[in-house]
Amino acid sequence: MIRWSDFSPSILESIDWNRCLEQLELCSSRCPSAYWPAIHPIAIMAIIGAKEHHVDPQLSQIAQNDKTIWYKKPNLRLLYLILIPTGLGVEWTSGFDSSMMNSLQAVSSWFEYFGRPNSSRLGLLSAIYSLGALMAIPFVPYFSQRLGRRRTILMVSWIMVLGAGLQAGSRNVDMFLASRWVLGFGIPFAIINASSLIGELSYAKERPIMTSLFNASWFVGAIVAAGITFGTFQMSTTWAWRIPSLLQLVPSGCQIVFMPFCPESPRWLISKDRGDEAFAILSKYHSEGENGEEFVRLEYAQIISTIQQEKEVASKFLWADVFRDAAMRRRFMLAGIMGFFTQWSGNGLISFYMKKILNLVGITDNHTVQKFILGNTCWGFINAVPIALIAPRFARRKMFLTCTIGTACVYTVWTVASARFAIEQSQKAAIPVLVFIFVYSPFYNIGWNALAYTYLVELFPFSQRAKGIAVEQLTVRFAVFFNTYVNPIALDSIGWKYYIVYCVWILVEILTVYMIFPETQGRTLEELSFMFEGKDVQDKVQKNAQKVLQVELEDIRERPVSRESRDVPGNTKV
Known part of the structure; x- marks a missing residue:
């Protein structure tokens, strides 16, 4: 043995x-x-x-050598503007919900209307959202591959509008629970397809930044929800919580209004043998820089070659590829780990139960709690956006290690300060807790916020990307369900000692990141598609790409690269 x-x-x-x-x-x-x-x-x-291998970075080198800034490219600038409400806006919904449920606990009319829920019932009211998401995730890849990114997002946006309406009109606890289940059922469809769409449409040079901004957009919804609830919480009627609940439909409404103007993923179109439409999209949005025509033709050939190779090895059963070979198992293992780590790094306490955290250090006034929640949410946005713009420029592993080591240090000091307050009951001991709640945010955002979807999009080839992010969402929702249900019970039972669990767990995260997280920085999606499969497979894909270029070169020349709007969505068929 x-x-x-x-x-x-x-x-x-x-x-x-x-x-x-x-x-x-x-x-x-x-x-x-x-x-x-x-x-x-x-x-x-x-x-x-197992060592990852990368193909010749010809495409990424062309993109990196392009000196034309994105905002000087009219079509690309338009694309990124459209992706704000249609792609980044999906996270507004998620942020709005988390912040709203955090704030509603300090709204007296909500607390009284639903029978002063104890810790167990309060946990269920928050956790039912994740339960709905868990039940939806197995179906997401099917709809994503069948309908495409755009139509799937549009479909679930209507579902979430319905959920927000039900929540605003809730007459009892059961109706409130049902509405939150509906909202939770829709969110993974939107997140998985929006993050994929952003990664698959963006120009290679800006793709890491665009996908990093996806998670940072969470704070937009969170700030709006915290501000609205702060403005309504002193109302004596049920409109104190019905108004925030109703306004939760606004982010999904943005997707409904603007999605017809957003192009479909070229990779999805090619997978459905709609190469002409894919080439038109790539031609319009990716050919405005230096060597733009060469870039588009090579990108088009690489996408076709990569998807052909994926189809050769893909399983007929939708989820069978999770266990297909060691390389794919490693990808899905990393996706699952990412899901747990993004939610079990202590952020769940801050996102959902700030009131209980503040109560543990003697802050019980609801007005003060609401101001602190709003201030911390604004601070999260202030540091998340510049971090999202900067972090993708650095090696992924270094950023994840900085994130985990930083959050471990913060939680250690936070725990010690909370223990001192429990013993001394002094205001001086409470101040470090409040300070380090704010210090926690930038460390968390460096890794788990800024790079989560950037990393996931890079890890998976096109055919498995929806499934990969679905696995990540599965573990995210399981972790959030645990957080939202168990955290209030644990805080009521053992108080500050519960923080020790996170101190130990984050040490596990540091070790895991150091041992098994691969580096993916500086490559295009096609160059990363088979990094775990070995050099032989990558060489085969490269040769096939050259064949595609040779075979289709004449056809491509007959429809030359054009920066003008032709049959491109808004006008591309959906």
């Missing part, structure tokens, strides 16, 4: 882990039960230690 103790650092560094994975695939296919007990240490280490 092979033991973990058999592996020294020098041995681990000398092993060809990709070769190990190939042999393990062969062995397990022949006799899984015989081989697995003996090789499980190797199997796990192979997944962790």
Whole structure:
């Protein structure tokens, strides 16, 4: 039997882990039960230690050498403006909901109308949103591949408008719970397709920044919700909570209004044999810089070649690809880990139960709680936007390590200060808690906010991207369900000692990021599509791309790259 103790650092560094994975695939296919007990240490280490390979970065080099700034490209500028309400705006809905539920706990009329909910009932009122999302996630990839990114977002936007209307008109707890389930059911469809659409439409040079701004947009909805609730919470009627609930439909309404003007993903169009439409979109939005025609033709050829390769190995059963091979298992493992880490890094306490955190350090006045929630939300937005613009310029691993180490330090000081307040009951001990709630935000935003969807879009090839983000959303919603249901009970039961759980957990995050997170910075999506599959597969894709260029060159020349608006959505068929 092979033991973990058999592996020294020098041995681990000398092993060809990709070769190990190939042999393990062969062995397990022949006799899984015989081989697995003996090789499980190797199997796990192979997944962790396998080196990623990158293809020749010809396309990304053209993009990086393009000196024309995006706002000097009229069509690309228009595209990014349209992606604000249609893509980034999806996170406004998510931020609005989290902030609203956080603030409603300090609204007396809401608290009284629903029978002064205890910790368990309060947890359920928040957690039912995640339960709806969990039930929706298995169906998201099917609709995404069947309908495309645009129509799926449009469909669920109507569902979330319905949910907001039901919540605003709630007559009892059951109706309120049902409305939040409807809202939760719609949100993963929107998030998965919007993040994919942003990544697949953006020009390679700005793609990491655009996908980083996706999560930062959460704060827009959160600030609006906190501000609205702060303005209504002193109303004596039920409109104190019905107005914020009703206005939750506004972000989804933005998607309904503006989505007809947004183009479809060129990669989805190519996967549906609609190459002419895809080429028209790429031609319009990606050809305005230096060497624009060369970039578009090479990008078009790489997308076709990559999707052809994906179709060759794709399984007929929708979710079978999750377990197809070691490379794909590694991707989905990373997606699942990302989901847990983005929600179990202590942010769930701040996002949903700020009132209870402040109560633990002697702040019980609802007006003060509302001001603190609004101030902290505004501070989150102020630091999240510049971080989203800057973080993608640095190596992904370094940013994630900075994030996890920083949040670990913050939570340690926060826990010590809370313990001191519990012992001394002094205002001086409470001040560090309030300060470090604000310090926490930029550290969290450096990694889990700014880079979460940037990283996910880069990890997965087109055919698996919706499923990959769906797996991330599955673990996100499971983690949020746990947070929203368990956190209030734990805070009431053991108080500040509950923070110790997060101190320990974030140390696990640091170790995990260091050991298994690959680097993806500085490449286009097609250059990253097969980074875990090895050099042979990547060489095959490159050769196929050259063949596509040669075979279709004459056809492409007959329809030359044009920056003019032709059959491009708004006008492209949906």
